Amino acid sequence: xxxxxxxxxxxxxxxxxxxxxxxxxxxxxxxxxxxxxxxxxxxxxxxxxxxxxxxxxxxxxxxxxxxxxxxxxxxxxxxxxxxxxxxxxxxxxxxxxxxxxxxxxxxxxxxxxxxxxxxxxxxxxxxxxxxxxxxxx
Numbered sequence: 001x002x003x004x005x006x007x008x009x010x011x012x013x014x015x016x017x018x019x020x021x022x023x024x025x026x027x028x029x030x031x032x033x034x035x036x037x038x039x040x041x042x043x044x045x046x047x048x049x050x051x052x053x054x055x056x057x058x059x060x061x062x063x064x065x066x067x068x069x070x071x072x073x074x075x076x077x078x079x080x081x082x083x084x085x086x087x088x089x090x091x092x093x094x095x096x097x098x099x100x101x102x103x104x105x106x107x108x109x110x111x112x113x114x115x116x117x118x119x120x121x122x123x124x125x126x127x128x129x130x131x132x133x134x135x136x137x
Contacts, residue, residue: 044089045082052081066122 056073063071100107 040094041086041090044086044094047089047094048082048085049078052078052085056081066125 056078060071060073063069095101096104
């Protein structure tokens with residue numbers, strides 16, 4: 001190794017490595033306050049779009065299953081819903097409100113009970129209409 005310290009890695013004095021190290025160090029720096037706020041708003045909007053899309057899809061499928069009516073929600077409804085949900089996410093820094101977290105087990109059990117009640121109601125409605133009752137899931 002000419003000109004390099006003994007035990008040093010080959011190419012340790014390469015300028016490209018210095019540039020990569022500088023880039024990595026810059027990436028670890030926290031973003032400026034304005035950038036962080038803007039990124040959080042964009043993240044909240046994206047999370048809101050996802051949550052609203054899932055909710056609208058479930059509503060659409062539920063109405064179609066129960067009433068036999070196909071409901072289609074457009075992009076305008078999705079955007080309007082995201083605009084309504086994003087501030088809620090921002091208010092709680094993208095997390096669930098503390099009171100929800102305090103009762104998450106109870107809420108989870110209630111959602112499960114609601115799901116079972118809905119499945120039973122569907123089975124009764126289908127049996128009343130003369131259709132074969134679906135097997136319990």
